[in-house]
Amino acid sequence: MNEFEIAYRLRECFWGKGFGKEIAKGLIKYCFSEMHLEQLTGYVSKQNISSVRILEKEMIFIEEFYSVKEKNIERKYILKNFYKKR
Known part of the structure; x- marks a missing residue:
């Protein structure tokens, strides 16, 4: 299964x-x-408390893991589309 990731970045002033x-x-x-x-x-990133709160409200927490690439603790969330036509 392909993984589709949502991502965004905001300037600090926002x-x-x-x-x-x-x-x-x-x-x-x-x-x-x-x-x-x-x-x-x-x-x-576990340290990004604001984004953790956003994903906690919108998605389901799956796991925490150490990301070698990012060199920190990451949190993974998923959300299934229960309304998808089959």
Whole structure:
């Protein structure tokens, strides 16, 4: 199965204004309703508390692991499209 990851990045001057939450919701909606994906994945650094909170509300926590590439602890989340036409 291919993995489809949602991701976003904001300049620091936009942090704490709710844009991350709106972007994540919009990405999820678009990926499910327009792209008809079955499942989405999200990865976030454990230290990025704001993004952890966003993914906690929108997706399901799967695991924590050490990322050699990022050199820190990452958290993995998934969300299945329960409305996908079969």
